[in-house]
Each structure stands twice: as structure tokens, then as C-alpha cells.
Amino acid sequence: MQIIGDKALVYSEAVFIESNCSWFCDYDSSTIYKSTPEGLTEVVVEINNQIKNTRPYGAIVKYEDQLIISPLSAEKFFCVDIETKEVKTICLSGEYINKKLKSCSLFLLDELLFVVFINSPMVAVYNLRTHLCEYYTVPDSILKIIDYGLPYFCLYSKMDNNEIIIPLYSGKGVIIFNLFTRKFTHIEMKIDSSSISSAVKLDDERFVLTNRFENSVYINNGESTNKIILGNSIGYRNIWVDNGEIFLLREKYRDVFRLDIEEEKVIVCNAKCNLHNKNSPIISIAVDSDKIIEMAKNSLLHNDIEIEGNNTYLNMFIRCI
Numbered sequence: 001m002q003i004i005g006d007k008a009l010v011y012s013e014a015v016f017i018e019s020n021c022s023w024f025c026d027y028d029s030s031t032i033y034k035s036t037p038e039g040l041t042e043v044v045v046e047i048n049n050q051i052k053n054t055r056p057y058g059a060i061v062k063y064e065d066q067l068i069i070s071p072l073s074a075e076k077f078f079c080v081d082i083e084t085k086e087v088k089t090i091c092l093s094g095e096y097i098n099k100k101l102k103s104c105s106l107f108l109l110d111e112l113l114f115v116v117f118i119n120s121p122m123v124a125v126y127n128l129r130t131h132l133c134e135y136y137t138v139p140d141s142i143l144k145i146i147d148y149g150l151p152y153f154c155l156y157s158k159m160d161n162n163e164i165i166i167p168l169y170s171g172k173g174v175i176i177f178n179l180f181t182r183k184f185t186h187i188e189m190k191i192d193s194s195s196i197s198s199a200v201k202l203d204d205e206r207f208v209l210t211n212r213f214e215n216s217v218y219i220n221n222g223e224s225t226n227k228i229i230l231g232n233s234i235g236y237r238n239i240w241v242d243n244g245e246i247f248l249l250r251e252k253y254r255d256v257f258r259l260d261i262e263e264e265k266v267i268v269c270n271a272k273c274n275l276h277n278k279n280s281p282i283i284s285i286a287v288d289s290d291k292i293i294e295m296a297k298n299s300l301l302h303n304d305i306e307i308e309g310n311n312t313y314l315n316m317f318i319r320c321i
Contacts, residue, residue, distance in 0.1 A: 011254055012283045013238075014060045014069070014104075023067055024283050025057040032060070032067060032080060035283070045085045047078055058104035061113070063128050068113060070103040092124055092133045105157040107164060109179055116157040116166055116177075121148050123164070123177050138175065142186045146172040155212070156198035156238050156281070167199035167209055173220075174199055174207060189220045192227070197237045200246065208259070210236040212251050219261065228264045233257075242279040249282060256282070 012024035012033075021036045023044070030048045035041040044067070047056075058072035067080040068090070077090035092101070092115070105116035115124040121138040138148075152169040159165075166175040173189035189207075197212040205222040213235040219226045230236075238249040239259075246259040248266060257266035 013055065013249075013281060014057045015281060015283050016060045016062050016067075017280070018062065022283060023060055023062055025060050025069060027055050030056050030074070032069070044082065045080050045087060047080070047087050048074075058102060058118070059106040061106045061108050063108060063111070063113070066128070068106060068128070070106055070115065072102055072104065072118075090126070092126060104155060105164075107159045107179075114159075114164060114177075114179065116154055116164060118152050118155060121146075121153045123182075125182070136177070136182050136184070138184050142175065142184060145186060145188065146170055146175075158198070158200055158240075160201050165199055165201055165207075167196050169196055170194050171196045174209070187220075189218070190225050191218055195235070197235075197251075198239045200239050200241050202241070202246075208239060208246060208261070210239045210248060212237050217248070217259065228261075230257075230259075230264075230266045233266075238281055240279050240281055247280070254282075 011027050013027060014025035016023045021034055024033055024035070025031075026033065029046075031046050032044040033041055034044050047069075055072050056074035057069050059070045061068050062082075065082045067082060069078045069080065071077060077092060079088045079090050080086070081088075101120055102118045103115050104118060107114040107116075111127055111129045113124075113126040113128055115126065117124070121143060123136045124133055125136065126133045138146075146168050147170045148168075154166045154169060154175075157164050157166045162179045164177040164179065166177060168174060171189075171191040171194045173187045173191070176185040176187065177183075178185070187207075189209075191209070193211055193214060193216075195212040195214070196218075197210050199207050199209040201207055207218075207220045209218040209220065211217065215231055215233040215235060216227050216229050217236065217239075219228060233250055234253070235251040236248040236257075237251045240247050246261070247269070248257045248259055249255075250257065256269055258269045259266055
């Protein structure tokens with residue numbers, strides 16, 4: 001991370017937001033943080049200071065006094081005790097499966113953790129009290145339709161009331177997973193591209209889907225799908241709704257846009273992506289330098305502080321946007 005002047009920029013795409021604080025995973029290291037709306041940010045734990053991959057973790061949720069974290073470039077699911085800082089591996093079903101399955105989508109319903117995997121057409125339901133895990137695989141009748149076999153099954157899914165919306169990377173529509181019946185329902189859509197990365201449900205019929213590598217979104221109303229071209233962006237990898245407004249996260253970059261469906265355009269609005277956006281899947285905030293320095297002194301990476309002129313660098317601590 002580079003600190004210039006009295007501010008530092010902090011970024012994460014694995015965020016769990018509560019009313020009084022947020023918990024998030026660093027994009028470029030294995031450090032987990034807690035931050036308050038007042039700007040106080042502290043290290044919770046460093047899971048493994050040997051990890052140097054970009055974005056080790058895909059998602060984070062909080063259950064009682066525990067943080068549950070899913071792997072992206074890392075290899076295992078983890079459980080962090082907030083009070084004791086103890087880190088445990090969650091073995092969903094044998095050690096081998098934790099090295100294979102990745103996820104950016106974790107959802108809680110009471111003591112049940114629902115996991116939608118990036119690279120496998122199934123949903124895991126893990127009981128955080130009993131530690132028992134059940135797997136629900138997409139039926140063969142649906143798999144034949146969705147052309148599963150591409151690099152990904154689903155990048156980002158969303159919870160909507162008692163359902164999980166699973167946009168299919170293949171572009172073959174969405175799958176709805178009911179949290180109570182544990183049944184899959186396929187909604188077929190006519191989309192002329194794969195690389196579909198995320199989706200939101202606007203109402204009983206309309207869905208908005210993003211294309212990861214094309215500057216477009218798809219609006220489906222149950223009968224037809226309308227493709228909207230949005231400027232010259234490389235594409236959008238995530239979408240969410242907050243206070244009735246639709247936001248898009250651009251692929252490869254950390255820019256956020258507001259989508260105006262009626263005008264068929266996007267508006268840059270990075271200022272809206274802060275700790276107060278309860279539905280935002282990212283955190284992009286400015287932190288006072290003195291608070292960051294104090295964080296580093298108390299972290300396992302305190303020996304990576306370097307001073308060069310008027311700038312302070314915290315290597316491997318948290319990168320500048």
C-alpha cells in the first residue's frame with residue numbers, strides 16, 4: 001500500500017457489512033480487517049502471511065462471533081474466532097474438496113451457510129453448529145440445457161428473500177435455488193454471449209445481467225432479453241441494488257457506475273461506494289495515514305514499513321487502489 005499525504009486508499013471485494021461496522025478481506029493479502037463508519041480500521045487476523053496472490057478470498061460472512069471466509073486464489077475455507085483470533089479450516093467434505101472448490105458467494109440463514117461455487121454446478125449447505133454439510137447438485141435435465149463445461153459455473157450469485165439467484169456464466173439464463181425446498185429452477189434467457197458474471201432481480205419478472213468482458217448489460221422481462229450497450233468499458237463483473245439504484249463494478253478496474261436503465265447509460269459514482277452502502281459488495285475508502293501506521297505496527301507485517309521521502313509504504317499490508 002502506498003500512503004500519500006495523510007490518506008490511504010483501502011480496497012476489498014469480500015465484504016460483510018453490519019450496522020456498526022464492516023468486516024472485509026484485503027484484495028492483495030490474507031489479512032482480515034474490521035472498519036467502522038467513523039473511519040477506525042483495525043487488523044482482525046493475518047490468516048497466512050505467506051500468501052501473496054491477488055485476492056486470496058472470495059467472500060466473507062459473520063456468524064455469532066465467527067467470520068467464515070471462502071477461497072478464491074487461496075485453497076481452503078476458513079473460520080476465524082473474532083475474540084481469540086484463532087483460525088480454523090472448514091472442511092466441507094474431505095480435505096481434497098477444499099483445494100478444488102472456489103466461491104464468491106456465501107449466504108447465511110440462521111445457522112446454515114449456503115455456498116454457491118464458481119467451478120462446480122452445486123450448492124453446499126453447511127450447518128455451523130453441527131458442522132454437517134449437504135450438497136445439492138443441479139439436475140441433469142438442467143445441465144443439458146445450460147452447456148456447463150465452460151471455465152465457470154457462476155461467478156457472483158445473490159440472495160433474494162428465500163432464494164439464491166445464480167446467473168449462468170454460459171449465458172443460458174439464471175438458476176433459482178430455493179433455500180427451503182432445496183430445489184433448482186432454470187429460467188432460460190436468449191443471451192448472445194457467455195461470460196455472464198452477475199445478476200439482480202428488479203421485480204417479479206425483470207432481471208439485469210452483466211457481461212464480464214463486454215460493455216453491455218442484459219435486461220430480461222420474462223419473455224424477451226434486451227441488450228444495452230454502455231460506452232467503451234471493458235465489461236462489468238458485479239451488480240447490486242442499493243436504495244432503488246443499480247450499481248455496476250467494472251472488470252479489471254475498481255470503478256463503480258450507476259446504471260440508468262431508462263436512459264440506457266451509466267454514470268461514474270465512486271463516491272457512493274463506502275461503508276454506509278449496506279448492499280455494496282466492495283469497500284473503497286480513504287483511511288487516515290496515522291491510523292494505517294498504527295494498524296501496521298500491531299499486525300504481523302509490521303516489519304514491512306518503509307519510508308521514502310514524504311511517502312510511507314506498507315509492503316504486503318494493503319495495496320493502494
